[in-house]
Amino acid sequence: MTTALLTDHYELTMVRAAMGSGTAFRRSVFELFPRRLPEGRRYGVVAGVGRMLEALEEFRFDEETVAWLLEKDVVNEQCAAWLRDYRFGGNMWGYPEGEIYFPGSPLLRVECSFAEACILETLLLSIYNHDSAIASAASRMTAMAEGRPCIEMGSRRTQEQSAVAAARAAYIAGFASSSNLEAGKRWGVPTGGTAAHSFTLLHDSEEEAFAAQLKAQGEGTTLLVDTYDIENAVRTGIKLTEGRLGAIRLDSGDLAIQAREVRDLLDGLGAEKTKVIVTSDLDEWQIAALRGAPVDGYGVGTSVVTGSGHPTCGFVYKLVARADSDDPRAELLPVAKKSTNKNTVGGRKFAMRRFDAKGRAEAEIVGIGTPPTGDANDRQLMVPLVENGTIIGREPIEKARERHEASRKELPKAALRVSKGEPAIPTIILDHEGDETYNPYLHSAVPTNI
């Protein structure tokens, strides 16, 4: 299935007009970046890189698509001919998936002709803005869970394809598993699930329902115990398994109090190994609040798939440099608009994270025109993703997950506070001579729009 029309109308009218004015094939540099973090967040998490590379490969204008664009006069014949042959032939560098980011981090740099880069804008932003919003929220949750497993189960609270992407992003950010089967099949995310209240209500008694579930899923299953009366349900589950029940799930009420009561009840019944899973309206604050409770796992729904209050990242994609002719040797000139409150820093960016001698992150260094230089402790953040149209940035999802865990561990401890705060490390922008220069991302008060 082509991804070519997951695109704003104006990307194509711009290409059409630029072909008319002879500027469409000027060599250009576009960058995708955040102007800021959501209010109070201390760091963000890059996700969507792997999905973007897949979507890029499927970005093809087939004949049916081109015919529709011509019929609607979105493009003319000249533009249509170019679209039919479209294959991204440029270069992309970017932060690898799972990496942490801060305001102004140049997450993706696209170098090719204006036309080639322009028509990717909407698709790139859609994928990065969504997936990174989920991963950024999910990472706060797994940080608060302090090693106890978080289970993503929010598919029903987001669009059906977003659900698949959300499961993937949450897994990268440390979730243990997901309820979403398609994410399991497509991306290898571990999936799990046992039963809902409807399963208990379907049977003539709770005991019959539990017996049916145990028969099908074994004693290691998780029984949902709050359909009628929690204490009765727990006793039934323990009786049926002679104390060997895998886990019980609580999905309503005051979870801290109930988890304690259920833990005591289980222990009293000799079921010390039976785990307690909680699943009602959890978010990073609830998870933090349950640290003291005897809870063995968290099922998280709505809040993770909707980015816990921040369903999009507000990344933008801006032309930062371009040639003044079609000549491939023409010099790239930095460009930037000057609108109120939406300043962009012109010029091609590079990025490095600076670490202290103990390996603790100190600053995000963004270099304009030239990579920042550091010492052996520091890490260059941008890796090649696409080289002359060939995708070279693919990697297993597990690698992104490991990278995220490692990158989060390098942050100052304050980064993992659930309370609102400033970005965990400052972003420093260096001009082409390596001197610190004006940083608009520190001072922009107005939220970004398209």
Next chain:
Amino acid sequence: MTTALLTDHYELTMVRAAMGSGTAFRRSVFELFPRRLPEGRRYGVVAGVGRMLEALEEFRFDEETVAWLLEKDVVNEQCAAWLRDYRFGGNMWGYPEGEIYFPGSPLLRVECSFAEACILETLLLSIYNHDSAIASAASRMTAMAEGRPCIEMGSRRTQEQSAVAAARAAYIAGFASSSNLEAGKRWGVPTGGTAAHSFTLLHDSEEEAFAAQLKAQGEGTTLLVDTYDIENAVRTGIKLTEGRLGAIRLDSGDLAIQAREVRDLLDGLGAEKTKVIVTSDLDEWQIAALRGAPVDGYGVGTSVVTGSGHPTCGFVYKLVARADSDDPRAELLPVAKKSTNKNTVGGRKFAMRRFDAKGRAEAEIVGIGTPPTGDANDRQLMVPLVENGTIIGREPIEKARERHEASRKELPKAALRVSKGEPAIPTIILDHEGDETYNPYLHSAVPTNI
């Protein structure tokens, strides 16, 4: 492409276990409904019905899918055999698309075997929860715009497939058009767009950029005037078109002040017919605040595609009645769980909107077990969507759009206030004898989770 795995793992483990206990084919009634509206909202808008019917048709377990489910031990051979033949053969009734809803409105009723209905849960909820969240936010925006066109341009701020669904939902709720090309091709949503700042920056001067755009798109186009200096840009656009420019677009700064300044400038230059379009960070409150400004159209991005603070509706899907045997003649028994704060009303629901003599909506009447009776002013709200597996509820998107406009006009005037408030009309629940009964949706203080 099959939609079968856009499903939670536990839907299939429940079917497997219910097959084992001989309960899987008990005749069942599931209902999809909101327990409440988002805080402060006065009404909601049903969207996703048409998308749901498409997804239902594509809900098939092909051999590759079944093989994966078997390999992962999600299902056993008995369950796999049933999945291979799965075709929804039941009945669905529901609110038609574009209709208004209130707390407790039975938006969709699914009647078939437990197994058949159970495995649709996640997909139905994903589609309704997402699309209705967008339509509900969009409707508030088009209400505030008071007839001036709203343009949906948020594709880049939501997942790439959500963007298509969002464009469709916003159109149903009165948006005039969308930037999303796929929504145009797939659903017939009118699309539009002209140019971004990058187009101006690509050219050697703003005048060259404007001339290129005018050449390609004609004088009726919309020029983006805030890349460098708004006044200069407006003068350039008017000079190049000798006053016949279609529109200018403002994308930054204080829009109310700038719209007034630009309007005065345009009028002073003799371009009285050139329109002013604004597009920066608009939501329903901003649109309301710009009522007094000389603005001819609103481009809305992030806020509409993320539901303006409420990216999901919190609809749930609950078993409300089921037979106590496989016998197709067995009586349906109402069922409901009794968890704290998550009460569900058992029994099959019907719904009617009650109107006064002037056609003004007065109440949402939900009948348990039997349709509420009304007079000629009143409207039964649930229509047949699927009959014995045959989809009969398809309709053109324009019909849903017209229905929404008509339905919103029937509401009490307070419904269209932008400020927070109570639901515009009360929901009244009648028992099977037609007497008013306990309504849990009026008193539930805790947000819903899965």
